Amino acid sequence: GAVVSQHPSRVICKSGTSVKIECRSLDFQATTMFWYRQFPKQSLMLMATSNEGSKATYEQGVEKDKFLINHASLTLSTLTVTSAHPEDSSFYICSARQSGGTGELFFGEGSRLTVL
Amino acid sequence: EDQVTQSPEALRLQEGESSSLNCSYTVSGLRGLFWYRQDPGKGPEFLFTLYSAGEEKEKERLKATLTKKESFLHITAPKPEDSATYLCAFVPNSGYALNFGKGTSLLVTP
Numbered sequence: 311g312a313v314v315s316q317h318p319s320r321v322i323c324k325s326g327t328s329v330k331i332e333c334r335s336l337d338f339q340a341t342t343m344f345w346y347r348q349f350p351k352q353s354l355m356l357m358a359t360s361n362e363g364s365k366a367t368y369e370q371g372v373e374k375d376k377f378l379i380n381h382a383s384l385t386l387s388t389l390t391v392t393s394a395h396p397e398d399s400s401f402y403i404c405s406a407r408q409s410g411g412t413g414e415l416f417f418g419e420g421s422r423l424t425v426l
Numbered sequence: 427e428d429q430v431t432q433s434p435e436a437l438r439l440q441e442g443e444s445s446s447l448n449c450s451y452t453v454s455g456l457r458g459l460f461w462y463r464q465d466p467g468k469g470p471e472f473l474f475t476l477y478s479a480g481e482e483k484e485k486e487r488l489k490a491t492l493t494k495k496e497s498f499l500h501i502t503a504p505k506p507e508d509s510a511t512y513l514c515a516f517v518p519n520s521g522y523a524l525n526f527g528k529g530t531s532l533l534v535t536p
Contacts, residue, residue, distance in 0.1 A: 417469035
């Protein structure tokens with residue numbers, strides 16, 4: 311299947327700092343990427359839909375000024391957690407659907423954010 | 427409200443003991459019912475997509491089936507390496523992203 315790469319896989323930061331997570335589709339172009347968040351023993355919750363060249367669409371309850379999403383190219387989307395706080399500690403996972411593919415989403419390996 | 431409900435929440439099997447995981451759904455205009463496997467600390471791995479009632483798909487020890495109200499993931503003669511959380515998901519009419527159920531945590535013991 312198609313490969314989606316996330317970086318970093320783990321990050322620890324101090325409260326109040328900003329953290330950027332990158333999501334790349336390695337062998338296909340993705341006009342749309344999706345960002346999910348997963349708390350321990352919970353399922354994946356959609357945070358936002360990232361569209362190349364336009365503003366992201368955020369799910370209800372997700373602060374767009376806190377979780378900045380940029381999708382500047384067909385293979386790269388970034389999520390920046392601004393002024394992170396301990397409650398933002400979570401597992402962040404990106405995904406992408408192959409343009410012209412059969413509909414399944416391919417997921418990155420996830421990024422574990424710990425805010426001290 | 428469109429949703430999927432997975433059961434059981436957790437399942438423990440002996441190696442070789444076949445069983446089924448359930449995903450019941452209430453989705454208007456289903457555009458695909460998806461099954462993923464997730465290992466701890468990893469992103470989900472795609473398994474199957476089912477589009478219409480009566481459809482079945484197989485991959486090694488796994489077989490997914492779909493009816494008008496639910497989907498089953500049958501695991502035949504499981505091995506310890508099949509231990510993982512199995513997630514079912516759907517695409518709502520109003521969007522393009524997958525909406526996930528809470529998953530079934532499967533543990534297969536030797």
